[in-house]
Amino acid sequence: MxxxxxxxxxxxxxxxxxxxxxxxxxxxxxCDFGSKKALGQPTPYTHPHLLGENEVTPMIKKEEYQCRRQKLLELISDYSLKNNAPSKNHMIVVPAATKQYMSDKIPYIFRQNSDFLYLTGFQEPDTCVVITSTQSPGGHRTTLFTRDRDNHAELWDGPRTHPEDAPEFFGVDQSLPISELPNFMASFRKSSSCVNLWYDFESKVNMETANTVRDYLKDSGNKNFDSPRNFIHKLRLYKSPAEIALMQRSCDIAAKSIVETMSFSRPGIGENQLFAKVDYECRARGAEFLAYPPVVAGGNRATIIHYINNNQLVYGNELVLMDAGCEYHGYASDITRTWPVNGKFTDCQREIYEVVLEVQKELIQLCAKMPSLDTLFECMCLLLGRKLQEIGIVGVQPSDNYIMKAAYQLCPHHVSHYLGMDVHDTPSISRNIKIEPGMVITIEPGIYISEKSSVPKQYHGIGVRIEDDVLITVNGPVVLSRKCPKEIDEIESIVCEGMTKS
Incomplete structure (x- = not known):
């Protein structure tokens, strides 16, 4: 609720x-849960501990999925009218992901195509949704294509959702086996003459569906096609109350798991042990899996921004930089914390950490003014440069341009990205637009001083990043990852208390 x-x-x-x-x-x-037969994913009948009445996925009801599809069609229809599209008939095809194999008969863990999941809530692979629209009354229809019946496959892999069960549970108008997709597309073309086709050919999530769509274009001679990707991303950019609740839970799980991992730290521990600890803690709290391969970098490896080998030991007075998040029912968290493995920052480590923390807090406050992510990045460079000047790491120069370039050398990554169903969410949306209420973004300044750096030697090998997930609201920014401590005293206390108990 x-x-x-x-x-x-x-x-x-x-x-x-x-x-x-x-x-x-x-x-x-x-409550009417409909058929009590098992489908190809959890239902309120089979998983009442996860799903409430009318929920297709935890916290998200089928009416919300119906609303998303309607909004997508409205966006595309409005765009087509403004751009004098040759037809008012539309066919939007969005594929599910396909099952991938690491070796013979051994599959990778399946993860659904985010755009498809956003529109349907359907978790099965090798399926498809088609949204059609004509000018005739009741011309808007959603057809969900499920996997063909295969008793042998269901014996090995479990039940599938069949066409007769899909309309009631998923709130679609009709459902057909995926083998009927070519016939369906050809039939719609014949009944609607000129059709605007929408399919994202740049996405490689399901080549079989892509080939079906290509065959349709070839057979029909239809040249009126475009990608719906940007329109879907415009919808995904703004989170609903249910999505915000899911993201808050994802952040809470990741935050508590990182705290437990801090407490588990001690000199001589392996990065792989810290990786295993945060992974276990996230799963134990209900996350399906980690949202991305985490960075668990000790010592000077923290200066490697995307270090994911996680196979070294962390000794003495070295720092640990952990960038980790989890997926909770389709929504990601993305948090970074840096802490001393022995529970005490050195003077140089403390100096760098305080600079990053002060800059991060100022950038979060700046979100209240609704800047663009690119503007936040420029502000980060300026703020970092000025503070690094104050402690003598950057030379004293009056030019803001010089200061920003110097800071960029020590933090050569963007300070923010959109967050949602994917860690780097809605990538077709520019980072040069102003943020608005309902968006969720990251704020993640860092400083990375390699051993080849020209800054004073006592700072070499120090890497610090602090990252939080921030919901933009009309009343100002809300830090969803606020349960993960980042103040120096709190962090030192957590690590020291953990070593005392171990």
Whole structure:
């Protein structure tokens, strides 16, 4: 359940779903879960601890998915009218991801295509959704294509969702086997004459669907096609109350897991052990898996921005830089913390850490003015440069341009990206637009001083990054990852107390 409190949305847990486990509660709430047969993903009947009434995925009801599809069609229709498209008939095809194999018959963990998941909530591979629109009454229809029946495959891999079960659960108009996709597309073309086709050929998530669409274009001679990707990303950029609740939970899980990993730290520990600890803690709290290969970098390896080998030992007075997040029912968190493995920052480490922390806090406050992400990056360079001048790492020069270039040498990455279903979310959206309420972004300044750097030698090998996930609201920025401590005293206390207990 979701409630409104101080202008923010909060999820009140799964108590409602748990109450539905009993026959009396089902009768009291008059819940209709439809067929009690198992589908190819969790349902309120099979997983009442996860899903409440009418929820397709935890916290997201089928009505929200229907609304998303309607909004997508409206965006595309408006765009087509403004650009004098040759037809008012549209066919939007969005594929599911396909199952990938690491070796013979051994699959990788399946992760759904985010755009497809956003529009349907459907978790099965090798499927497809087609949204069609004509000018006739009731011309807007959603057709969900499910995998063909295969009793042998279901014996090995579990149940699939079949066409007769999909409309009620997913809120679509109709459902067909995926083998019928070519016939469906050809039939729609014949009934609607000129059709604007929307398909993202740049995405390689499912080559079989892509080939079906190419064959359709070849057979029909249709040259009116474009990608729906940017339109879907425009919708995904603004998070609904349910999405905010899911992202808050994802951040809470990752934050607590990183704190537990800090407490687990001690001199001589392996980066791989810290990796395993944060992975375990996230999964134990309900996350499906980590949102990306984490950075667990000890000592001078923290100056390698995307270090993911995680196979060295961390000794003595070295720092640990951990960049980790998890996926919780389709939504990602992305947090970075840096801490001393022995529980005490050295003077030089403290100086660098304080610079990064002060800059990060100022940038978060600046979000209230709704700048663009590129503007935040420019501000980061200027703020970092000035503060590094104050401690003598950057030479004293009056030019802002000089200061920013010097800072960029020590922090050669952007300070922010959009966050949501993907870690680097909605990549088709420019970072040069002003942020608005409903968006979630990261704020992640850092300083990386390699052993080849020209700065004073006592700072060599120090790498610090502090990253938080920030919801933009009309009342100012809200740090979703606020439960992960970043003040020096708190961090030292957590690590020291952990070593005392071990």
């Amino acid at each position: 979701i409630s409104l409190k101080n202008g923010l949305y909060f999820y009140q847990g799964n108590n409602f779903a748990k109450q539905l486990c009993t026959k009396a509660a089902r009768s009291k709430y008059k």
